Amino acid sequence: MYFQDLEELRPLDQHNLRLAANVRPEGWSNPKPRDSYNLVVIGAGTAGLVTAAGAAGLGARVALVERRLLGGDCLNVGCVPSKALIRSAHAVADVREAAQYGVRVQGEADIDFAAVMERMRRLRADISPHDSAARLTELGIDVFLGEARFERTGLVTVGEAELRYKKAVIATGGQAAAPAIPGLDQVPYLTNETVFSLTELPRRLGVVGAGPIGCELAQAFARFGSEVFLVEAEHGILPREDPDAAAIVRAELERDGVRVLCCGRGLRLDEKSGAIRLQVGSHGGNYDVVVDRLLVAVGRRPNLKALNLEAVGVAFDGTGVTVDDHLRTTNRRIYAAGDVSSSFKFTHAADAMARIVIQNALFFGRSKMSALTIPWATYTMPEVAHVGLYESEAKKHGIAIDTFRVDMTGVDRAILDGDEKGFLKVHVKKGGSRILGATVVARNAGDLISEITLAMVAGRGLDTLARTIHPYPTQAEIIKRAGDAYNRARLTPRVRWLFGKLLALRR
Ligand SMILES: Cc1cc2nc3c(=O)[nH]c(=O)nc-3n(C[C@H](O)[C@H](O)[C@H](O)COP(=O)(O)OP(=O)(O)OC[C@H]3O[C@@H](n4cnc5c(N)ncnc54)[C@H](O)[C@@H]3O)c2cc1C
Numbered sequence: 115m116y117f118q119d120l121e122e123l124r125p126l127d128q129h130n131l132r133l134a135a136n137v138r139p140e141g142w143s144n145p146k147p148r149d150s151y152n153l154v155v156i157g158a159g160t161a162g163l164v165t166a167a168g169a170a171g172l173g174a175r176v177a178l179v180e181r182r183l184l185g186g187d188c189l190n191v192g193c194v195p196s197k198a199l200i201r202s203a204h205a206v207a208d209v210r211e212a213a214q215y216g217v218r219v220q221g222e223a224d225i226d227f228a229a230v231m232e233r234m235r236r237l238r239a240d241i242s243p244h245d246s247a248a249r250l251t252e253l254g255i256d257v258f259l260g261e262a263r264f265e266r267t268g269l270v271t272v273g274e275a276e277l278r279y280k281k282a283v284i285a286t287g288g289q290a291a292a293p294a295i296p297g298l299d300q301v302p303y304l305t306n307e308t309v310f311s312l313t314e315l316p317r318r319l320g321v322v323g324a325g326p327i328g329c330e331l332a333q334a335f336a337r338f339g340s341e342v343f344l345v346e347a348e349h350g351i352l353p354r355e356d357p358d359a360a361a362i363v364r365a366e367l368e369r370d371g372v373r374v375l376c377c378g379r380g381l382r383l384d385e386k387s388g389a390i391r392l393q394v395g396s397h398g399g400n401y402d403v404v405v406d407r408l409l410v411a412v413g414r415r416p417n418l419k420a421l422n423l424e425a426v427g428v429a430f431d432g433t434g435v436t437v438d439d440h441l442r443t444t445n446r447r448i449y450a451a452g453d454v455s456s457s458f459k460f461t462h463a464a465d466a467m468a469r470i471v472i473q474n475a476l477f478f479g480r481s482k483m484s485a486l487t488i489p490w491a492t493y494t495m496p497e498v499a500h501v502g503l504y505e506s507e508a509k510k511h512g513i514a515i516d517t518f519r520v521d522m523t524g525v526d527r528a529i530l531d532g533d534e535k536g537f538l539k540v541h542v543k544k545g546g547s548r549i550l551g552a553t554v555v556a557r558n559a560g561d562l563i564s565e566i567t568l569a570m571v572a573g574r575g576l577d578t579l580a581r582t583i584h585p586y587p588t589q590a591e592i593i594k595r596a597g598d599a600y601n602r603a604r605l606t607p608r609v610r611w612l613f614g615k616l617l618a619l620r621r
Pocket residue numbers: 156157158159160161162179180181182183184185186187188191192193194196197260261262263285286287288306327417418420421451452453454458459460461462463464493
């Protein structure tokens with residue numbers, strides 16, 4: 115496949131040519147395979163890249179196979195381009211809200227969507243040398259561009275090339291799946307693989323799926339000026355998140371002009387004079403709207419088809435490759451990491467899994483996936499970040515917890531910044547200080563969650579966070595406030611009575 119044929123690289127401007135030169139170099143010829151590799155890694159997204167680079171750094175002989183673009187989803191059609199767009203969307207909101215800070219802007223923000231997208235393409239190309247064929251080769255990795263297929267245990271082929279291995283890693287990720295929506299096959303639609311190639315702002319945009327990707331992009335496009343219709347499923351916006359957090363995000367999306375069509379029951383699509391008609395049944399009324407472009411942001415399916423897993427006895431199902439806690443598949447010599455084998459579909463989770471695989475596959479390690487504490491974030495404004503247990507999960511599993519909630523309205527820096535919509539909830543083991551989970555809703559929730567994650571990983575409780583001095587004024591003080599709330603709760607009436615007596619004696 116030529117890089118010119120790849121949808122992800124459209125438009126083929128100077129930035130995407132620069133990206134291609136790094137992640138799919140023109141005229142690339144695969145190296146001559148060595149006699150045998152310690153590790154053959156299939157897929158060069160985050161999981162594959164980290165596995166290959168880490169293993170090569172430790173002296174392993176490694177082959178890395180990629181059929182499309184080195185860097186995988188995150189660099190090319192995921193985290194990187196989406197966060198670049200979100201930054202531009204923040205700029206729009208800053209202009210829109212400037213008056214509340216005493217800054218008068220003449221007229222309305224004039225959004226140059228083509229420039230927004232060009233900025234994204236430029237920055238993506240700037241970041242791409244890190245995942246480039248040249249860098250990987252420098253690290254001593256044999257890079258094969260092409261589709262990998264297992265022939266038998268110990269042998270993977272890439273076209274004519276035969277790669278013999280001691281251990282192999284499946285890191286093939288996933289892709290947007292076409293959900294079973296009546297009429298979807300009759301209308302053109304965008305996915306994460308094509309939406310970042312747009313150069314013209316859709317006047318009306320339908321977004322199907324109100325998970326993280328759907329919400330982030332719906333808000334960004336609404337801020338750019340599209341009329342956005344977000345089809346929310348039965349279970350609501352950000353269904354995985356704390357319902358209070360999801361409610362704030364929903365209100366903010368609506369404030370940005372997103373029309374939330376609740377709920378996606380009975381969604382039907384068809385073409386109407388060159389546009390796309392979206393019909394949704396709901397409790398609150400039926401919707402019948404017409405949009406110019408449709409983004410489907412619901413459902414992912416693992417990339418397994420080409421791998422010929424039957425030949426090597428690797429078990430899989432519709433959600434991906436089956437692995438044990440050590441990330442080993444049902445074939446002892448084959449491991450899997452990243453989106454293809456995990457419900458934690460995040461770049462940092464893929465990275466963490468890759469590190470487990472290196473230890474377990476190459477060094478008889480016994481590292482376990484279940485030992486990881488994995489936080490995640492949705493980059494709407496405000497952001498929502500979470501780690502550990504949700505309240506609902508604790509309830510479901512009969513785990514007794516105390517929850518400490520602090521609202522951003524009580525945090526000076528949030529007031530000064532105009533960022534009062536948010537909160538922190540920390541769940542601790544009932545009667546103790548051990549943190550079992552936390553949700554943050556804040557401008558930089560994705561950054562704030564790391565302190566709590568660190569406490570959990572280090573086995574430190576909310577009492578330690580209460581003792582930790584936070585610079586004033588910062589939004590991170592909300593974490594200390596939760597610690598203070600915990601300390602206050604420890605002050606039982608009896609302890610308070612004792613303190614009162616002691617202080618009376620000392621007067
Ligand atoms: C729009 C969007 C935004 C996102 N934002 C974030 C975010 O902000 N933060 C975050 O943590 N995560 C985010 N994610 C998720 C993140 O991108 C993924 O979790 C991450 O890319 C997973 O990495 P991976 O290595 O498992 O798979 P991938 O990145 O999918 O890489 C797998 C690679 O394997 C290749 N491959 C597949 N089959 C074969 C084969 N047979 N032979 C050779 N190569 C093959 C594919 O071409 C691909 O390049 C986002 C995802 C999307 C879609």
